[in-house]
Amino acid sequence: xxxxxxxxxxxxxxxxxxxxxxxxxxxxxxxxxxxxxxxxxxxxxxxxxxxxxxxxxxxxxxxxxxxxxxxxxxxxxxxxxxxxxxxxxxxxxxxxxxxxxxxxxxxxxxxxxxxxxx
Numbered sequence: 785x786x787x788x789x790x791x792x793x794x795x796x797x798x799x800x801x802x803x804x805x806x807x808x809x810x811x812x813x814x815x816x817x818x819x820x821x822x823x824x825x826x827x828x829x830x831x832x833x834x835x836x837x838x839x840x841x842x843x844x845x846x847x848x849x850x851x852x853x854x855x856x857x858x859x860x861x862x863x864x865x866x867x868x869x870x871x872x873x874x875x876x877x878x879x880x881x882x883x884x885x886x887x888x889x890x891x892x893x894x895x896x897x898x899x900x901x902x
Contacts, residue, residue, distance in 0.1 A: 787856050791838040793894045794860040794886075798836055801885050805878055806833040808865075831867040832874055834882075836860065860886070860896075 799807060803818045806827075815822040815833060822830075839859040862882050864875045879901045887899045 787838060787840055787858055789892075790856060790858050790860070790894050793891050794838065795836055797889075797891050798862065798882075798885070802834065802881065806830050808833050808835045810835060810837040831870050832878070833865050834878065835863045835865065837863070 795809075799816070799819060806815050806817045806822060808815050815827050815830070817826075837860075839861055841857040841859060864878050866872065866875050883899050883901050886896045889896045
């Protein structure tokens, strides 16, 4: 499994299961809500959105493994952005939903070993 697979599986799962909060896709200007691209007017009206990203950690060789022999590890980080003076209550609700979404999950071959909310 590669970092690209970890990224795709994680983003697809997030996109399919978080349908009430807009998602800004990392290093793009694309925002979606419920898998639909938002217009500039809709983006300008947002008071909250999330932005996922994958941060590679390590890729050690394994002695006993599949044909690839590499065990990729990464952080799947989801940042929550709230408009100024919007309060933090909604951020806690979103963080809790994301925490529950990935806690103790295995999506295809991607295993989520630990979930932390910072």
